[in-house]
Amino acid sequence: MSVSEHKAAAKQAIRCTVITVSDTRTEETDSGGALLMQMLKDAGHIVEHYFIIQDETLMIQEKIKTIASLKSSDAILLTGGTGIAKRDHTYEAVQVLLNKEMTGFGELFRYLSFVEDIGSAAILSRAVAGVYQDTAVFSMPGSRGAIRLAMQRLILPELGHVVREIKKDL
Structure with missing residues (x-):
């Protein structure tokens, strides 16, 4: 089956959870999380849950584990905490949990960010x-520009395809 056939066979409306990782954001100030949710809705996807959690490894991991165990979302999208500052723990929290890593996501995101x-x-x-x-788990930086880039160029074009591949043998 070709890539276009895979994409055509994919679900159109994906159930998603959005998690903003931040020690300072609130629902009123979380413009990145708001943008992420709006982009998902505009693309026809469903935002089942939205959380703002502190940038603490165990908190991030527990939230991912809980959402995955509920099976209410096909994809978890995290924003924030992906830099190299002392308080940035999202990468470590997410990467160690992954059963399968999509290394191309990080590679392409950095390439597109560079170019x-x-x-x-x-x-x-x-x-x-x-x-x-x-x-599916996607973790991206917290800036609106980074969210827009990741969503438009990488996540939205492939989200249905990714979920189809994960779920097809269940």
């Missing part, structure tokens, strides 16, 4: 994606 957006500062990004317990 289209922020130049050499792209090396500071630790975007990561993969599969945890039959759930």
